[in-house]
């Protein structure tokens with residue numbers, strides 16, 4: 001929570017520390033001048049001296065330091081870092097076979113259960129290959145989902161760019177290439193639908209070159225793997241390439257700290273309340289943890305893994321669905337575990353104000369634009 005050191009409080013009020021200490025003793029609190037007391041107690045003591053203490057400043061300070069610690073850029077002590085699984089995002093043009101490729105990898109069938117066969121959300125799955133874990137994110141290729149693809153590129157360690165061998169490089173293929181490049185993420189190209197009679201690998205490679213990806217066998221650095229998601233061909237080759245690229249990256253995270261992750265998708269369930277798929281990136285998320293994500297906060301009541309099984313803990317590079325948030329968080333938002341409910345509430349409420357202020361600003365902008373239009 002928010003604490004203040006007795007000596008600092010004395011300075012603020014303009015009395016000696018011993019005067020504060022004796023007041024505290026009267027209130028049943030035994031501390032020396034170098035110890036800290038709760039901010040609520042500080043307000044009470046200040047009142048005794050006729051001073052109205054505003055704790056706003058210390059609140060802001062602690063929120064900022066917490067937020068810094070939970071930003072993804074925060075560097076944990078190198079000695080605390082442990083190897084973690086790669087997070088791989090499957091990107092590409094609509095219908096080129098992203099979900100089918102993932103299915104082939106999982107040997108299950110999500111495609112069939114999807115409405116209209118179009119991926120509506122980023123799905124997140126963990127798979128085990130030769131005792132090595134890989135976390136996959138599926139993104140939709142539909143043009144309406146640009147922000148999801150952008151987000152996928154930010155979260156990811158490796159991008160799998162799926163290009164249908166009978167169709168070639170298309171607008172969302174190029175967009176995916178740009179996102180991955182902007183995020184400095186290595187790209188592995190899966191040339192899919194090789195079973196089709198019209199499949200033309202050389203044409204695809206030529207188009208890749210035109211977009212700045214020169215295949216390895218053409219003297220460049222881009223790994224390309226011909227596959228058929230339908231016939232389950234080339235799947236082992238692509239997995240091998242993923243593990244190879246991941247090994248070079250030496251991915252690490254500190255599993256022994258409060259969890260930090262990203263909301264992959266979220267929705268309101270009639271019976272269960274807000275549900276959020278979280279990809280844990282640092283630390284370990286546990287049932288019972290107090291978490292915040294934007295203006296949403298709450299205690300994790302239950303956690304399910306990607307197969308719908310209840311779990312108690314989720315370490316780095318693990319996707320989980322969590323129950324217990326106060327409202328549906330925004331996809332793409334950071335989620336982090338904090339020490340207590342008070343902190344979660346303060347951060348949640350501060351974020352709510354920021355979001356509201358931003359909305360007001362953007363409303364204003366729209367009305368100004370309207371005005372100019374009319375002029």
Ligand code: GTP
Nearest residue numbers: 094095096097098099100118119141193228229230
């Ligand atoms: P969006 O999520 O909507 O962007 O599509 P997607 O890229 O996930 O494609 P999806 O896996 O849903 O596949 C689109 C269509 O291509 C489906 O009808 C698949 O059966 C078909 N398809 C996928 N992979 C292959 C393949 O290797 N060969 C053939 N012949 N068809 C494939």
Ligand code: MG
Nearest residue numbers: 098099118119
């Ligand atoms: Mg799909």
